[in-house]
Amino acid sequence: xxxxxxxxxxxxxxxxxxxxxxxxxxxxxxxxxxxxxxxxxxxxxxxxxxxxxxxxxxxxxxxxxxxxxxxxxxxxxxxxxxxxxxxxxxxxxxxxxxxxxxxxxxxxxxxxxxxxxxxxxxxxxxxxxxxxxxxxxxxxxxxxxxxxxxxxxxxxxxxxxxxxxxxxxxxxxxxxxxxxxxxxxxxxxxxxxxxxxxxxxxxxxxx
Ligand SMILES: [Zn+2]
Numbered sequence: 001x002x003x004x005x006x007x008x009x010x011x012x013x014x015x016x017x018x019x020x021x022x023x024x025x026x027x028x029x030x031x032x033x034x035x036x037x038x039x040x041x042x043x044x045x046x047x048x049x050x051x052x053x054x055x056x057x058x059x060x061x062x063x064x065x066x067x068x069x070x071x072x073x074x075x076x077x078x079x080x081x082x083x084x085x086x087x088x089x090x091x092x093x094x095x096x097x098x099x100x101x102x103x104x105x106x107x108x109x110x111x112x113x114x115x116x117x118x119x120x121x122x123x124x125x126x127x128x129x130x131x132x133x134x135x136x137x138x139x140x141x142x143x144x145x146x147x148x149x150x151x152x153x154x155x156x157x158x159x160x161x162x163x164x165x166x167x168x169x170x171x172x173x174x175x176x177x178x179x180x181x182x183x184x185x186x187x188x189x190x191x192x193x194x195x196x197x198x199x200x201x202x203x204x205x206x207x
Contacts, residue, residue, distance in 0.1 A: 006032065058133070058140050060109040060126065061094055074098060074107060081105040083146040087130065087165060089113055089153055092190040097151060100198050105149075106142065108133065113157035114164055125161070127168060134172055147175045149204060153188045166207050177204040 002010065006028055013024035031039055054065045056072035063072035074080065074094075084105030088094050094107045110125045133140050134148070150165055152158035166176055180203035189197060 002028075058142075059094070059107045060111065060129075061091060061107065079104065082142040083144065084149065085133070085145055085147075086149040086151050088151050088189070089158065089161070093151065093153070093188075096189045096192070096197060097201070100194055100201065102198050102201055105147075110152070110161065113152065113155075113161045115157055115160065122164070127165070130165070131168065134169060134174065145172075145174050147177060150176065150178045150207075151189065151201075155186055155188065176207040178207055179204050
């Protein structure tokens with residue numbers, strides 16, 4: 001049995017995404033054995049990243065900010081097409097699509113997915129926020145949306161989420177598209193090669 005302090009540290013690591021108890025224990029013991037200086041640098045990096053990072057007012061993308069800016073680099077770009085919005089699950093999916101340079105519209109990060117069986121997760125994803133952007137474009141300084149691209153992952157949770165979003169935004173009369181089916185079932189955007197995502201993006205299908 002580990003000491004109380006180590007158990008507390010393990011518990012903290014367990015709260016991180018994709019970290020199981022073995023990895024959490026390994027992280028905790030590694031830190032305990034590391035030189036003080038290294039641990040201090042590590043803690044400082046966490047605090048600085050947290051203090052200097054804000055979530056974008058429009059898309060929820062984290063960005064570095066020391067002042068009053070409310071929008072991330074992507075949303076602030078004047079050349080962005082403000083009539084199209086691409087909905088993704090998480091930050092890394094936004095990065096994967098944005099670096100392809102084939103899409104010049106806006107993004108929106110849902111912050112998670114729905115489990116096909118457990119609908120109680122609905123409160124955990126940003127559906128209300130998404131609807132607010134769709135229904136009140138002026139409030140966000142964007143134009144009336146012409147296309148909503150649903151780019152959730154091709155996992156069962158991603159599919160369930162896509163179907164749910166389609167249902168709730170259908171009445172808005174805006175064109176809704178979903179990335180084409182060229183992507184392998186169960187795949188996540190961040191692990192797919194650029195060319196495959198590009199094709200899937202270009203061949204997106206209207207719902
Ligand atoms: Zn943004």
